[in-house]
Amino acid sequence: MAVFSKEEYMERVRRTKEKMNEWGIDLLFISQPANMNYLSGYDGWSFYVHQCLLVSLEQEEPVWIGRGMDANAARLNSILSHDNILEYADDYVQSTVKHPMHYMADVIKKRGWDKGRIGVEMDQFYFTHRAYVELEKSLPDATFKDANTLVNWVRVIKSDAEIGFMKIAGEIAHNVMTAAQEVIAPGVRECDAASAIAAVQYRGTAQHSGDYPAIVPLMMAGEGTKTPHLTWTEKRYENEEAVLLELCGVYKHYHVPIARTMYLGQEPPALMRDTGKTVLEGLSAALDMIKPGVTAEEIEATWRRTIEKTGLVKESRIGYSIGVNYPPDWGEQTISVRPGDKTVVQKNMALHLIPGIWLDDVGFEVDASFYVTDTGIQHFFDYPLEICVKR
Amino acid sequence: MAVFSKEEYMERVRRTKEKMNEWGIDLLFISQPANMNYLSGYDGWSFYVHQCLLVSLEQEEPVWIGRGMDANAARLNSILSHDNILEYADDYVQSTVKHPMHYMADVIKKRGWDKGRIGVEMDQFYFTHRAYVELEKSLPDATFKDANTLVNWVRVIKSDAEIGFMKIAGEIAHNVMTAAQEVIAPGVRECDAASAIAAVQYRGTAQHSGDYPAIVPLMMAGEGTKTPHLTWTEKRYENEEAVLLELCGVYKHYHVPIARTMYLGQEPPALMRDTGKTVLEGLSAALDMIKPGVTAEEIEATWRRTIEKTGLVKESRIGYSIGVNYPPDWGEQTISVRPGDKTVVQKNMALHLIPGIWLDDVGFEVDASFYVTDTGIQHFFDYPLEICVKR
Incomplete structure (x- = not known):
């Protein structure tokens, strides 16, 4: 059926x-x-x-x-x-x-x-x-x-029934990230972490089945944090390394991505902390201005203006539209939040903002997955934004 | 690296x-x-x-x-x-x-x-x-x-190093099917079974990391067994239903598929038992004749001749070449074991024979994943072929 x-x-x-x-x-x-x-x-x-x-x-x-x-x-x-x-x-x-x-x-x-x-x-x-x-x-x-x-x-504009599916996917996404941050620690094999993540993605919740994601867990560690699309090996996590997680929850092929940054050790290096602070400030400013009527490029401009003063530059788009999808991509291929995209935001659009930084000297990921309401946005999950530090 | x-x-x-x-x-x-x-x-x-x-x-x-x-x-x-x-x-x-x-x-x-x-x-x-x-x-x-x-x-012809990777994938495949047959039982949710399967696929073994498969677990139950490419939902397995599993083990993107049939209940229906017997006989005859020099279509002809007497007819190809792959397909798109494929089998080719039956009144799956040696074949795993019956 x-x-x-x-x-x-x-x-x-x-x-x-x-x-x-x-x-x-x-x-x-x-x-x-x-x-x-x-x-x-x-x-x-x-x-x-x-x-x-x-x-x-x-x-x-x-x-x-x-x-x-x-x-x-x-x-x-x-x-x-x-x-x-x-x-x-x-x-x-x-x-x-x-x-x-x-x-x-x-x-x-x-x-x-x-x-x-x-x-x-x-x-x-x-x-x-x-x-x-x-x-x-x-x-x-x-x-x-x-x-x-x-x-x-x-x-691109979701029905209320679709938004309902995505709320369930958001609940799963929350559980997936919780499981990831619980299992990842120095000495643990990357593949054992991937295993714990997939188990929650497929299981879902007590009420609802999870589903396979259009993109498998992306989980970069150490020097892998220079780039966003690596998966896992038998390597063990080390002390004093960063871990970038881009995961998601899926319900009946409806995707809600979730991305966070971890640091394994005493305290993240200053550059990573500063980068994180800048990204969070930019993301927060962008999220605050989203409501029906603004354009995709205006969202990006707000982000860009906010981080400008710090000297941080991000060349890639900071977000895109999400919903139902199959491998190889959970992006909808409609809205890209970047200069030149004049799409007007409307009620019941669903977006994933992920202003990720993958540079030679620092990597950082955080995101927001949400839909647009009459007056602003409603998040699909509420998960701590800060770097998760674990020893 | x-x-x-x-x-x-x-x-x-x-x-x-x-x-x-x-x-x-x-x-x-x-x-x-x-x-x-x-x-x-x-x-x-x-x-x-x-x-x-x-x-x-x-x-x-x-x-x-x-x-x-x-x-x-x-x-x-x-x-x-x-x-x-x-x-x-x-x-x-x-x-x-x-x-x-x-x-x-x-x-x-x-x-x-x-x-x-x-x-x-x-x-x-x-x-x-x-x-x-x-x-x-x-x-x-x-x-x-x-x-x-x-x-x-x-x-299409694997190096010894590639065959070595596939042997590891075969070990993982064995563990994956074991986990599947352990967890699946009447009353269990399909998604909880999928979760247990993916956990082993991603984890691999104590020595080697598993990897994401090019095809997610295919696990048809009840009336789903009429068709081969369904995944899972929150539905609970029922008593007196068949379950078809097409899974695989993967190591560094090298795939070894494994497919088996389960029956949940006292005893499989006669039609299912008879179909299983026929398929196993045909598969066994086909495997026995494979060695360097035979052609792909000769393998299929042996299968066909063996099952002919029972009246069972299978229109689709019974196998294909395997090795390294990415979503959406673990088949290599070279050899198809079917009439007209005149590819000559050579040493270090790797094949997946899966003479699956997906009919309105009966479904049955069993397979063999192996590579070709100087004189015959070497299986990537040794797993019981019979219907796994569970109450």
Whole structure:
């Protein structure tokens, strides 16, 4: 069974069709797993083979097309009627002679959708160049348009039901960080810490199941703190080293990231303490000004202005929109909090601000995950912001 | 530090260049994370943004290009000299005006590699259609060729060092399945079982760190056993239901999958028992005939001939090659054990045979993960094959 009501999914489809009209698209060909899930409820680790969801302006319900063995999953967990679940044979998989796009193109022709403007997600992983070539070759009467992030932009404002899911994810995130800070200490193996973290991520709470995150625990230690995307090894944590944790809680694929900094030893070095103080001041100023009507770049400007005096410079974006997602990324690929992003913040948007510092001489991470209310923001968790010092 | 010796990586690069010569490629543009890792040691969860590894026939070492914040990771864990680690600025990330391929094309031009035949991985996730379009537009003097699975085919025969890693992964796989069968019982929540499984996957053994799998635990129960790629929820296991487990052990990104079937209750239904018996007989016959010189399709034919008499039919491939991998797939995308695959089995190939049955009335999974020796095969684990019955 799908995790939201059929009405909620059909409302999302309706809003997607509105955007298709705006963008001049008759048939939307969706490959991105989160977008497929968002519009149909379909859920399965089947995205390592080609699959798609079609949204046609001429038909109420979307159509799912995937590998034969996964069709029963679509029947079990999507809101789609069985007529709109279609399967290709297994010899299409990773074949050098057949391609799943040939089957998908045949479906499009049979439904009479091959003469219009077809939107594809041109810069989404899961839509390869070859997929495009085969689709184009098989549908000579179609006009192809770039529909990259079209559905992502439908996702950007969350329903109250989605916010409810994210609150549960926030509770899990809190538990995940608590477990991490409890287990990490000098002498402990990184992999044993990762194990304790994953155990809480998957377990969730007493009431609600956790889910797999779109990004595994990122946990940099020692010289690893110069960079943000390392995982773990059998190495033991040492005395007098910093640990950066970028983790998250997930409920039904809805993500709430949480990032904090630890220091193992007597007292963090002065540079780390000062950097932390600056980042927290900047983050706090940015959070204070967020409400409906401000733009993404204004949030970043507030951050930048606040930290300017200290000489600290951060070149990368300080945040992005979050919600439902699948590997490899929990970012929504819509809002980026950086200069030039003029997106106007609205109620029920959900953001992750993470002004992380990964320099050769110092690393520091802290974040905030929240949604926008009528007048400001509401955090998904309330977790101490300061460096967690452990001996 | 990279996990293999510099010599081992450079030998892989040498064999890649041999294949580039065969395929008529001067510059290889690699996007697939496992291929990047295989040729350079680079490791980081950074593949949610565009990145690449370039292999030129004109230069000994490959070149890594990625996002600025990830360059320090390449400096820490790849064998590349710092001259061959290049970074693009953060405002290229998910931008609507700039594209990381512009930066990468500039590097190719500066190194004088833009006039030749450039091979790209046309059907690999992580190489989007847009990536191709931007690259082609930026390199008008180049001829583009499909180099899909070129490096995958270099990977197909493992070094002894790689087999050593997979033996460790096999040990972890054994522990993972033991933990799963210990925790799963009527009344237990699926998410608590997933938690126990992930804890062992990440922890590894007392000597060796586990790693994140390219596919999370797949654990179908009850009516979920009609399909192979479901994960878990807060649902409690019930009495008289089957559970299919497709799990794995991972060491330094080397995967050894393990799949088994459980039945919760007094005794599995006759259809399940009979299906299990047939599958085990077919699997055993297939394993018995594998040695250097047989072809992939001959393995499948042996399986098919053995089960024929029972009327059981399996339309999907029964196995594939395994080794180093990253999400979303632990399959290597080279050998598929099915009709038409004429790949000749050679020493130090590693395979996963999983003749799974996911039908409306019965599901059954069992597998074997092994490598090929001079005279036959050597299993990566020795785990009971029979249905694990628990009350």
